[in-house]
Amino acid sequence: MSRRERRSVVGAEAVGRYTLLRLARGGLDPGAPGQFFMLEAPGRLLPRALSLCLAPPGELAFLVDPVGPGTEALCRLGTGDAIHVFGPLGNGYRLDVQRPLLVGGGIGIAPLPYLAQALGGAPALVGFRSDEHAAAAQLLPGAEVVVEPTLVTEAIRPGYDVLACGPEPMLRAVAALCPSAQLAWEAPMACGYGACYGCAVEIDGELKRLCVEGPVIDASRTTLQLATKEIAA
Amino acid sequence: MMLLNASGCLDALVAPDVARQLDAFVTKTITPLPREGNAPPRIAETAHGMLNAIGLANPGRDVFLRQTLPRLAETLDIPIWVSVGGFSARDYAETCAGLDGSDAAVIELNLSCPNVDEAADGAAEIVAACREATAIPLYAKLSAAHPDVGAVALAVAEAGADGLSLINTLRGTALDPRTLQPVLARTTGGLSGPALKPIALAVVHSCYAATGLPIVGMGGVTTGQDALELIACGARDVALGTVLFSDPDAPARVRAELAEAAERAAVASPDDVFARAHDVEKLPHTRRKVTA
Numbered sequence: 001m002s003r004r005e006r007r008s009v010v011g012a013e014a015v016g017r018y019t020l021l022r023l024a025r026g027g028l029d030p031g032a033p034g035q036f037f038m039l040e041a042p043g044r045l046l047p048r049a050l051s052l053c054l055a056p057p058g059e060l061a062f063l064v065d066p067v068g069p070g071t072e073a074l075c076r077l078g079t080g081d082a083i084h085v086f087g088p089l090g091n092g093y094r095l096d097v098q099r100p101l102l103v104g105g106g107i108g109i110a111p112l113p114y115l116a117q118a119l120g121g122a123p124a125l126v127g128f129r130s131d132e133h134a135a136a137a138q139l140l141p142g143a144e145v146v147v148e149p150t151l152v153t154e155a156i157r158p159g160y161d162v163l164a165c166g167p168e169p170m171l172r173a174v175a176a177l178c179p180s181a182q183l184a185w186e187a188p189m190a191c192g193y194g195a196c197y198g199c200a201v202e203i204d205g206e207l208k209r210l211c212v213e214g215p216v217i218d219a220s221r222t223t224l225q226l227a228t229k230e231i232a233a
Numbered sequence: 234m235m236l237l238n239a240s241g242c243l244d245a246l247v248a249p250d251v252a253r254q255l256d257a258f259v260t261k262t263i264t265p266l267p268r269e270g271n272a273p274p275r276i277a278e279t280a281h282g283m284l285n286a287i288g289l290a291n292p293g294r295d296v297f298l299r300q301t302l303p304r305l306a307e308t309l310d311i312p313i314w315v316s317v318g319g320f321s322a323r324d325y326a327e328t329c330a331g332l333d334g335s336d337a338a339v340i341e342l343n344l345s346c347p348n349v350d351e352a353a354d355g356a357a358e359i360v361a362a363c364r365e366a367t368a369i370p371l372y373a374k375l376s377a378a379h380p381d382v383g384a385v386a387l388a389v390a391e392a393g394a395d396g397l398s399l400i401n402t403l404r405g406t407a408l409d410p411r412t413l414q415p416v417l418a419r420t421t422g423g424l425s426g427p428a429l430k431p432i433a434l435a436v437v438h439s440c441y442a443a444t445g446l447p448i449v450g451m452g453g454v455t456t457g458q459d460a461l462e463l464i465a466c467g468a469r470d471v472a473l474g475t476v477l478f479s480d481p482d483a484p485a486r487v488r489a490e491l492a493e494a495a496e497r498a499a500v501a502s503p504d505d506v507f508a509r510a511h512d513v514e515k516l517p518h519t520r521r522k523v524t525a
């Protein structure tokens with residue numbers, strides 16, 4: 001059950017180029033892996049959509065990539081600050097898979113630590129654009145890590161049920177390799193609960209709201225995605 | 234005073250608990266044929282506002298009447314206002330005729346969407362055609378972009394509108410600061426959010442003065458104080474738009490704040506400040522009534 005609460009920051013730690021923002025959980029349900037929350041971005045009109053990265057006891061943790069004014073404001077939060085948090089929202093990954101392989105690219109690693117926990121451990125493969133970004137792999141112990149120019153799709157071995165999250169070109173490439181993959185997409189989103197119609201993407205051949213249908217979509221259902229990094233550049 | 238949502242800012246079937254906080258629910262605009270809407274990206278945050286270029290995505294009149302409206306009536310126990318759009322007076326009138334006898338409590342004629350290319354007929358012509366097609370109360374949603382919106386309001390009043398919805402979004406563009414290319418695929422979108430509030434106050438003020446019609450005021454309402462100011466300008470009811478995106482609990486919050494704002498204004502009820510921002514002696518519509 002999703003709800004909106006004002007939650008305190010209990011920690012904000014740098015993880016390579018990213019920030020792991022830890023909030024007091026309060027009455028919020030962490031939801032299923034791949035679901036997301038809308039986090040109030042201080043000083044901005046609209047909240048930002050972030051998938052849950054980890055759910056330590058009493059906490060909700062989000063991995064934030066500072067790519068625009070909203071995510072930069074989130075990265076500046078410190079212990080004791082408080083923001084409104086709304087969620088969990090959308091549909092997460094289906095966990096009824098035989099041979100899971102988690103595949104992440106860049107900030108797409110965000111939902112994978114919580115997903116790995118829910119699966120009771122699973123092999124993982126994550127790719128980054130630099131060694132500094134690759135420091136985020138520490139959130140996913142045991143993961144195989146590749147750094148550009150090597151791409152995750154070069155390291156995927158056949159026979160796995162792929163659960164992926166990452167930038168659009170990576171997801172397209174994963175879909176081509178693994179037609180049965182579950183892919184977590186990103187789109188500009190004002191509300192996260194089906195009100196604004198801003199996050200429409202092509203699903204099942206027509207424009208549908210990603211926050212209602214996804215953000216996790218079977219690879220066979222989607223062909224088009226025009227994502228931007230943040231709702232404000 | 235009723236609290237509503239602005240059309241296109243809430244899907245009551247996906248978020249019924251949000252809709253149930255309202256006194257009436259306004260649907261997304263319905264057009265004769267289904268519309269997929271504009272290509273993404275469709276939204277962009279700006280200073281003090283946001284742009285949207287959704288493009289009237291909707292299932293079309295037939296599916297709405299057969300499926301959506303009955304489901305809404307089943308889900309909600311508040312009045313349902315149906316927002317109607319089109320590309321000619323005939324389009325609007327045919328949808329109004331289809332709604333006659335349905336669960337629609339009020340029809341809001343969207344005469345001001347900034348996100349579609351097709352030019353509509355004149356506002357008064359559309360209202361007159363709809364007036365002939367239905368007995369359901371008609372509210373005309375006008376654009377603040379018209380240089381003399383008071384005159385448009387008077388024209389739609391004379392054509393048979395029962396009320397006004399003011400204001401819609403205003404056309405704007407946002408550029409990516411690095412590429413200097415438009416953020417929205419459509420280049421332009423409708424500006425909403427707190428940036429609109431002074432414009433909404435001015436338009437509600439002038440249209441109330443011109444017509445005296447019941448007005449649903451909207452545009453940048455974020456707090457109860459914002460709602461009270463619209464009422465003081467002549468809005469009988471108030472609608473929430475962009476604030477619903479960041480705060481799904483906004484209806485209950487704004488209602489509580491409205492009571493506090495009324496207390497600060499030393500009145501028992503928000504309705505007690507109705508049209509207080511006007512000099513009653515100078516209101517043309519009251520003068521007209523006196524001389525008639």
